[in-house]
Amino acid sequence: MVSVEEHAARVAALLSFEPGLEDLPLNQALGRVTASAILSPVDLPLFRNSQMDGFAVHAADVATVPATLPIVGEVAARAASPAALLPGTAVRIMTGAVVPEGADAVIPVEDTTTTDNQVSITRSRSTGEYVRDRGSDALAGSQLLPSGQLLAARHLAVLAAAGLDTVSVVTRPRVAVITTGAELISAGETPEPGQIFDANQVALMAAATSAGAEVTLARRVIDEPALLLAALGEAASVADIILTSGGISHGDYEVVRELLEPRGAWVGHVAMQPGGPQATAVFEGIPVICFPGNPVSTQLSFEIFVAPVLRALSGLPQARQSTRTLNDSVRSVEGKRQFLRGRIEGQSVTPVAGPGSHLVAGLAAADCLIVIPESVTGVALGETVEVWEL
């Protein structure tokens, strides 16, 4: 029996490949992660411009107010280079418009009155006021985004503002999901006694996607080594990581174990509940992470062993961990780490459903895992427990 940490390290080592890069148009890059630091190709702002609708002036001309200046023209936001502003004159200017050479302050329109071709200015402004200097937000060559930045709207916005139309991001790990079990049927089929609907395919596809992966294949195979072999071959050609469920414990029909153990798989038992049986292998150069078939075991095994690695590869935040007060008392098996399902309420947490690995509805009703360490055989009401948010 190996510890949770040992198995987590084994899985992480298997999945420690270098991610690839791809250039994406900005409007397809939301939620992706920069592959390198992005430097600005330009100064931002691109040119010195006005922060207000008002009048561009020489600040020295409004040192004493009220001051009245002739209006010599207008600079609209759409305008190209305006003529230099002579001292003793003012030019009407729109927000964002080029501040003419010579002008060094903008007087907001609300501090002015205009008559005919003259503007009266009631408040003094010093050099630079309401003028946005070229490069004052970012200089050409400076870093707009670091490497590993998870791209939200505001990050894409600055790339667009700098005139970029694509961004180099880390490729998503490609995941194939293979569920096994002769007892599994699809939605729409009528279950015979002993048959169950396959929940693991949907669960692993969604969980891998949530953790930043791209699911490139999903297959279900009955307990037939030739069929599993074919599915693994197909998966290895389109995926960076293969996930399987079922077929790894000690029964007589353990197809994953039968097929992969002779090919060098590690098959063993991890000191945890649920999810004890676990396995890892490499098939045609592709890492294969094998989970037990019980749907709760599969889902928690993914969350504990694979999700942290995928999130790190994808630059996604890890699940929040905290400590809470237990709203109940629970028992646990010595020597095994137990992952109970719970619901957070303020600073406390309440176990939901039981510890059974078949309680899929119970897991769906939970919003966290309550982690009971290996050395603990019971936690009393009101004691503190570690909680992982789902």
Place this chain on the structure above:
Amino acid sequence: MVSVEEHAARVAALLSFEPGLEDLPLNQALGRVTASAILSPVDLPLFRNSQMDGFAVHAADVATVPATLPIVGEVAARAASPAALLPGTAVRIMTGAVVPEGADAVIPVEDTTTTDNQVSITRSRSTGEYVRDRGSDALAGSQLLPSGQLLAARHLAVLAAAGLDTVSVVTRPRVAVITTGAELISAGETPEPGQIFDANQVALMAAATSAGAEVTLARRVIDEPALLLAALGEAASVADIILTSGGISHGDYEVVRELLEPRGAWVGHVAMQPGGPQATAVFEGIPVICFPGNPVSTQLSFEIFVAPVLRALSGLPQARQSTRTLNDSVRSVEGKRQFLRGRIEGQSVTPVAGPGSHLVAGLAAADCLIVIPESVTGVALGETVEVWEL
């Protein structure tokens, strides 16, 4: 000048439409929100089954241990209805397999030794142990998921386990984005003096998507009423909400204002920085929310007025709000709510860049907004401020 609350209420009222419903296959429903409570069509588990690999027995036969029972057969996970188990006998059983009628406990294989056709049992088990009763996770007709559930992997898993292959979810609000401004150019073009790259289209598309909407149209129009009219008409035919940027302040080339004010738009000033100028309208029955053109103003206006409504419509969690210690001192204009950009570090927050509405790189470097109330003209280092996480 209206308050932030007044304008937020105006926008929320305009966007208060009933969302539609759609049925999606489970593997397309990740991140979507249930349109109604989902009841289980079946008992879960579907049948009474074994929690362990081991032997199904009559518990009474193992009341005294060691007990030795003849092995009369085997129930594999794939097997259909096994024969009833006679008292005084045991049947080998796999995890998940149907527990035969008559049997009322399962003895884990590790508590047994087998010789020939007999099993010796070393530990007593009481009625029901290691037997998963039919319906013990969820009874047919009981609620698997509430209405409004944001669907994660574990929620899709329980629907799959219950044999469902689709789920009824709320449709995503359809958003059209129209950016305006004669000064705007696209990536790849060479900016003339006075021209800037359009950051608002990318920003609003990504922000709307992040808030749970589907962007169905994005157009950029120069300051030409006929072109804007055409874009609005196109948008109204494919969107539930139209967002515009630019063209709503008091200059001479305010195309959004010129076109929509005669059609009954509200155009005004909200007591906030950045983002003061705001407008709302209804065009061909579709709500139009108009933001100022400065990219930081547009992004924050979306975050403050539209994102909370979209998230609520989409069942997404709202931005986290908290109070933090300010790592700096800041000034603010009396009578306006200021939204500074900041970075959270532990329990404190540090302003990044300045308050200017053109600082797109500054916004990209931020991870929160620091909210300075209307009545406050300055916050000293070490004082407490309200923070909205981005």
